[in-house]
Amino acid sequence: MTTQTTDIPDTPSDERRSWLREHSELGVCVLLLALGVLVLTDALTMDVDLTQRGPVGPKTVPVVVGAGLLVIAALLAVDVLRGGRGQAETGEDVDLSEPADWRTVVLLTGVFLGAAALIEPLGFPVAGALLFWGAAFALGSRRADRDPLIAAVLSLVTYVVFNNLLGVPLPGGPLMGVL
Known part of the structure; x- marks a missing residue:
């Protein structure tokens, strides 16, 4: 016994959705x-100041970047419309059936926002140490003997490199008056 199936023609909205699903990379082009x-x-x-020296002015790089973005958008659109498709990511060892780890995301967000709020009153060395220590904790490290020390050294080295060597002023906070 054979079963007959009848193909019911898709409605125009179904065809449009199917076409958009097959060409979803056009969103990146847009x-x-x-x-x-x-x-x-x-x-x-x-x-800009009209008395620039040399052939390259302050508009050059943004114009080149903007034009490059337009060219890449056009080339990608042509590729997608000709049937090109992006390949699925295969390099990561991620189990997509597992739920997201929202606890870690919330902890990292809180640590980042806390450091941003504390950088002005406490200075970069203290806020940075709290940021590094909090991030290590949020990502699973529970070494209370080692993590604070590493965070303090990393924060102080970052402060010295940026503030003293690179000339990027960072808020020192009350501790920098003592040191």
């Missing part, structure tokens, strides 16, 4: 196009 237009508009309306 994003790149919008970003390119934004960068070019910002670069071309930039007020």
Whole structure:
């Protein structure tokens, strides 16, 4: 006994959804196009000093980046419309059936926001040490004897490199007056 199936023609909205699903990479093209237009508009309306020295002025890099974004958006759109598809990520060892670890995400977000709020009153060395220690804790390290020491050294070295060697002023906080 054979079973007959009848193909019911898809409605136009079903066909449109199917086409959009098959060409979903066009969303990236639209994003790149919008970003390119934004960068070019910002670069071309930039007020600059007309007495520049040399052939490269402050508008050059943004114009090149904006034009590059437009070219990449166009080339990607042509590739997608010709049937090109992105390959699925295979390099990561991620079990997609496992739920997201929201506890870690919330802890890291809280540590980051806390460090951002404390950087001005306490200074970078203290806020940075709390950031590094909190991030280590949120990511699973429970070494109370080692983590605070590593966080303090890492924060102080970062402060000295940026503040003293690179000339990027960071808030020192009350401890820097003592040291």
